[in-house]
Amino acid sequence: MIEVAVKATTANLGPGFDCLGLALDIENRVKFSESHRNFPDKNNMIYSAVKRIFDITGKPMPLIDIHQQIGIPVCRGLGSSAACIAVGCIAGNIMSGANMSIDELIKIGTEMEGHPDNIVPAFLGGFTVSFMAEEKVVYFRQKAYEGFKYAVMYPEYTLPTAQAREVLPKEIAFKDGVFNIGRASLLTAAMITGDVELLKYACRDKLHQPYRKSLVPEFDNIVDKAQSLGALASFLSGAGPTIIAILSKDEKDFEVTMKNHLKIMKGNWTLKIVEASNEGVRVL
Structure with a gap:
């Protein structure tokens, strides 16, 4: 075996x-x-x-x-x-x-x-x-930088990758490509060094999240709430529908408040606080 x-x-x-x-x-x-x-x-x-x-x-x-x-x-x-x-x-x-x-x-x-x-x-x-x-x-x-933990939030409904790719544009504006190059570069640096200030800007995206969030109606609401509770950054995980918020490892209040908020969201959302794995x- x-x-x-x-x-x-x-x-x-x-x-x-x-x-x-x-x-x-x-x-x-x-x-x-x-x-x-x-x-x-x-x-x-x-x-x-x-x-x-x-x-x-x-x-x-x-x-x-x-x-x-x-x-x-x-x-x-x-x-x-x-x-x-x-x-x-x-x-x-x-x-x-x-x-x-x-x-x-x-x-x-x-x-x-x-x-x-x-x-x-x-x-x-x-x-x-x-x-x-x-x-x-x-x-x-x-x-993986050890000073972060991750709030993994997902609904009971699924979202196949093929469906999530169908909503993406065939072409993007030059300025949007430049926007993402800068943020992806900053995010790489932030994930290696743990620079919290970089994370505030680095997870923003113009290639897929603006289009895919239409398939996750709760996206903006959950991200806004996560940010108000002190999340360092939030993003759509893969093709979705999971949303992940990056937290400081010593953050203690996020989980309880966010779970209560998710209870009023459609989709029967689950929240797990996990660490990265090496x-x-x-x-x-």
Whole structure:
């Protein structure tokens, strides 16, 4: 039997569309064991990732059972698909004896996911910057700054990434591109150094949040409330609908007041206060 653990991830972080990512201390655990029957769901993303590794090696894939202990909310913009892919790639690498490097697995995971912003922090943990260049995943990984914690707020309704991409414009104004370059650069610096003043400006975005927030009607209300309660910054996590507020680690009053506020919002919202995680996907 093999057991693999992986963390949730948040991507974009406001202006870093498809490039910035951060692992959060919310975890899935998956057990793989031998089976005497065919796995019932061949479209399962974990199964597909295991099979992808075996297909690349040219070895026949054995019959397996997959048992999940799920902590990462599905279709909420918290990297649930990237987590499944990372877990499957790691397990497939072990079971097949492929002995692929982590960079090789990241490339395979990115090919499956379509972009590396969640895949890289799922594999490596921490704060990451990543993109595809000439069929290679280029990335920077830094240990997450320990002076922040994160208020993760998500409703009971889901928002598939494909639907969230449909509302994005095909072209953007030059000035909006410049706006995001500046903020994404500042945000990278803020996430590494913990500079609180930079965060006040750095999470603003003009590429995706102004369009995607139409799919999350409570967005402006929740962000405004979070800011009034002392949040250092707030942003839509991934494609949404999760909203994350960055807090100082010593902040104590946010959780109770924000939970009471969320009770009056449509969507039956959940709030979890978590820390960033520097643990990548790992075998237990």
